[in-house]
Amino acid sequence: MTTLAVGVDIGGTGIKGAIVDVASGELTTDRIKKATPEGGKPHDIVAVAKSIVEELAPAADVPVGVCFPAIVRDGKTMSAANVSKKWIGFEAEALFEKELGRSIHFVNDADAAGFAEQQFGAAKGKDGLVVVTTLGTGIGTALINDGVLIVNSELGHLEIDGHDAETKASFAAKERDDLSWKHWAKRLQKYYSTLEALLSPELFVVGGGVSKHHEEFLPLLDLQAPIIPATLRNNAGIIGAATLAAQSKPQA
Numbered sequence: 001m002t003t004l005a006v007g008v009d010i011g012g013t014g015i016k017g018a019i020v021d022v023a024s025g026e027l028t029t030d031r032i033k034k035a036t037p038e039g040g041k042p043h044d045i046v047a048v049a050k051s052i053v054e055e056l057a058p059a060a061d062v063p064v065g066v067c068f069p070a071i072v073r074d075g076k077t078m079s080a081a082n083v084s085k086k087w088i089g090f091e092a093e094a095l096f097e098k099e100l101g102r103s104i105h106f107v108n109d110a111d112a113a114g115f116a117e118q119q120f121g122a123a124k125g126k127d128g129l130v131v132v133t134t135l136g137t138g139i140g141t142a143l144i145n146d147g148v149l150i151v152n153s154e155l156g157h158l159e160i161d162g163h164d165a166e167t168k169a170s171f172a173a174k175e176r177d178d179l180s181w182k183h184w185a186k187r188l189q190k191y192y193s194t195l196e197a198l199l200s201p202e203l204f205v206v207g208g209g210v211s212k213h214h215e216e217f218l219p220l221l222d223l224q225a226p227i228i229p230a231t232l233r234n235n236a237g238i239i240g241a242a243t244l245a246a247q248s249k250p251q252a
């Protein structure tokens with residue numbers, strides 16, 4: 001039985017894909033990365049995703065998982081925080097399937113990344129509630145309880161002090177406001193304390209590209225639960241999308 005699956009991770013700046021061995025969580029090909037087209041409109045993004053899958057050239061029976069930065073319900077994208085508003089209420093999965101000529105498994109990007117960390121990374125085998133956050137253009141969140149993913153948590157948009165949390169505490173907000181690590185950590189402290197008060201998780205995992213600099217800011221945070229860096233970094237979305245696709249029931 002093959003354990004291969006394709007993962008495609010769509011983001012506001014880049015679209016990445018690779019073939020993954022879902023038994024080990026390892027990439028079996030180089031990662032292909034292309035720029036997200038200006039404006040982030042549905043047909044343009046799907047065209048880039050298609051070109052990546054074509055380059056990877058998976059066999060016809062290899063499952064394909066695609067993850068995307070929006071609420072995903074029944075294959076539709078229901079929000080659009082950092083992509084074109086045209087995605088709101090859009091039949092996204094159907095368009096990907098039509099253009100790719102095969103069925104896909106379509107999920108939120110943070111859910112995919114969080115699931116990958118639970119299966120293969122920083123939260124591997126961890127029981128109880130794990131909260132995985134991705135700090136990037138926005139803040140993505142994934143809740144995994146005893147290994148079960150609770151989808152579409154969207155806790156990056158918690159309202160804190162009258163603001164959408166990701167507009168203050170994402171990595172993009174750090175860059176936009178030219179914050180030092182220390183100053184950014186104050187905003188992160190408020191954000192993670194709020195999450196902790198609401199959810200009392202066993203563990204926080206922090207992903208996103210900035211997690212490679214975790215020594216600069218994680219030690220500044222004071223929480224009851226441990227808060228640790230993600231280990232799969234920028235491949236987490238690809239690995240999670242592929243793994244979820246492989247684990248989902250084949251579509252008729």
Ligand code: BGC
Binds near residue numbers: 141
């Ligand atoms: C979106 C989420 C996404 C996160 C990370 C947020 O703005 O609402 O759906 O998971 O960004 O990309």
